[in-house]
Amino acid sequence: MLRVGQLVAFPTETVYGLGGDATNEHAVAAIFAAKGRPRFNPLIVHVPGLAEAEAFAVFDGRARRTAAHFWPGPLTLVLRRRSGSGLSLLASAGLDTVALRAPDHSVAQALLRATGRPIAAPSANRSGRVSPTEAAHVAEELNDRVRLILDAGPAPLGLESTVLDLSTETPALLRPGAVTIEQLSEFLGPIASPTSASLKSPGMLSGHYAPALPVRPDAVEAHPGEAVLAFGHEPQPGFAEILWLSRSGDLTEAAANLFAMLRRLDRPSFTGIAVMPIPDEGLGRAINDRLRRAAAPRS
Numbered sequence: 360m361l362r363v364g365q366l367v368a369f370p371t372e373t374v375y376g377l378g379g380d381a382t383n384e385h386a387v388a389a390i391f392a393a394k395g396r397p398r399f400n401p402l403i404v405h406v407p408g409l410a411e412a413e414a415f416a417v418f419d420g421r422a423r424r425t426a427a428h429f430w431p432g433p434l435t436l437v438l439r440r441r442s443g444s445g446l447s448l449l450a451s452a453g454l455d456t457v458a459l460r461a462p463d464h465s466v467a468q469a470l471l472r473a474t475g476r477p478i479a480a481p482s483a484n485r486s487g488r489v490s491p492t493e494a495a496h497v498a499e500e501l502n503d504r505v506r507l508i509l510d511a512g513p514a515p516l517g518l519e520s521t522v523l524d525l526s527t528e529t530p531a532l533l534r535p536g537a538v539t540i541e542q543l544s545e546f547l548g549p550i551a552s553p554t555s556a557s558l559k560s561p562g563m564l565s566g567h568y569a570p571a572l573p574v575r576p577d578a579v580e581a582h583p584g585e586a587v588l589a590f591g592h593e594p595q596p597g598f599a600e601i602l603w604l605s606r607s608g609d610l611t612e613a614a615a616n617l618f619a620m621l622r623r624l625d626r627p628s629f630t631g632i633a634v635m636p637i638p639d640e641g642l643g644r645a646i647n648d649r650l651r652r653a654a655a656p657r658s
């Protein structure tokens with residue numbers, strides 16, 4: 360299906376992706392249409408590993424070392440496009456850079472190797488909505504807009520990849536994720552912060568990752584009719600429903616549960632979704648980033 364330009368949703372270790380042949384303009388255009396995604400927001404191109412990635416982007420020593428260290432894994436690298444590589448221009452939305460990632464998931468790896476093509480794949484949700492961490496979420500979001508969904512159970516990490524821009528002199532974090540800024544700066548030295556860099560990554564507009572209900576991070580007391588995502592200790596009394604992100608206060612477990620639980624609580628029987636405070640360190644930064652976006656005023 361991918362070889363003839365159709366769309367296939369597939370699991371990765373982060374979230375499910377909506378895949379199409381990244382060398383086929385029609386397939387890439389179909390991804391934007393299926394998601395209702397603005398065309399100025401570029402896609403991540405998935406490859407089995409560094410050897411294949413080098414065909415599509417210019418890797419200097421720093422980029423090569425970073426890919427060798429963190430791939431396969433939840434790190435996307437933004438690099439200068441190699442000209443004449445056959446990659447769709449639409450995939451990188453007309454920019455002179457391309458985002459590349461080698462996923463650490465056996466089904467994704469098998470698919471990439473079997474097709475022998477680079478696969479453009481954004482998260483398999485409608486634009487602006489919460490990313491799918493299970494095949495059933497993809498079906499809910501995209502329905503007949505996708506030909507096939509490969510189901511490998513829940514995505515192990517549950518949060519989208521870290522996006523790191525290596526096209527500039529100082530590496531810049533465009534999206535926090537499972538590979539933490541602590542790990543990156545230990546390996547690469549100083550990293551520019553997401554605030555100054557976020558304009559470069561159009562997908563980082565606030566209002567992304569939004570359930571229909573209002574989301575209230577850092578919640579301590581209950582508001583009437585609210586459900587709560589609990590973390591680390593018993594929530595205050597008064598919430599209409601409690602789901603545990605992690606009882607023991609484990610950030611990895613909380614990240615894996617976050618999107619699926621936001622989906623489960625996103626029902627009109629509640630007035631909103633409160634989320635107990637999450638420590639802003641390590642993976643907690645990525646969780647808080649997604650929660651801030653989910654809570655941002657909607658346009």
Ligand code: TXA
Nearest residue numbers: 373376401402456457458481482519520560561562563
């Ligand atoms: O974990 C993930 O990264 C998942 C799985 C399926 O791999 N994919 C994913 O894709 O989250 P998407 O399209 O939902 O998010 C891609 C992010 C967006 O914020 C986009 O703006 C940014 O990467 N991006 C892509 N290409 C870029 C480029 N050339 N320069 C800057 N940002 C880029």
Ligand code: MG
Nearest residue numbers: 481482490519
């Ligand atoms: Mg997305």
